[in-house]
Amino acid sequence: DTGVSQDPRHKITKRGQNVTFRCDPISEHNRLYWYRQTLGQGPEFLTYFQNEAQLEKSRLLSDRFSAERPKGSFSTLEIQRTEQGDSAMYLCASSSGTGEGNEQFFGPGTRLTVL
């Protein structure tokens, strides 16, 4: 299967702990995106990479959040000192370009629950 994969699918943690999620994009895609989705809302943009460069970050991405894509392939999203408000579905997507044809292909998401 050459789709976007995310690991883990579910994560339960206690408030104050650090968590890290991984995303493996479609191999030929050079663009990678992280989104957060809470109940009753659509996905909200967090950050975007083109190859290994992080080119855009949302104001939603507080200092406790950091994302990396060290070799321009897989990406990690780390949340430090988790808070209950961080509970959400974290979605990763990848694409090959911009404009028409820039459909983003999403992974299944990582559901985070902070107790």
Add this chain to the structure above:
Amino acid sequence: DQQVKQNSPSLSVQEGRISILNCDYTNSMFDYFLWYKKYPAEGPTFLISISSIKDKNEDGRFTVFLNKSAKHLSLHIVPSQPGDSAVYFCAASAWAGNQFYFGTGTSLTVIP
């Protein structure tokens, strides 16, 4: 500020009839629009897109209409099938942009 709005949280349609899902946007810089479909416990799946140079795009049973002056787009599904039951998200971006703005979704139920 919600730049993409889907004002109907849910819609029920009989199998075989037409489903019409609506989406409004506020940012006049948006010129590329997409519809995604989402089943529970899965990520959104791309369905169909339209750029601002067109006012209609068809793909099988799915047609998207764009009214730029009204800043409104709609997704028509004809005929509707039970397997179409899912949450549908509208998304928009500027041509050169990388950030997609999503609506809050419409949950479609197709009744057999």
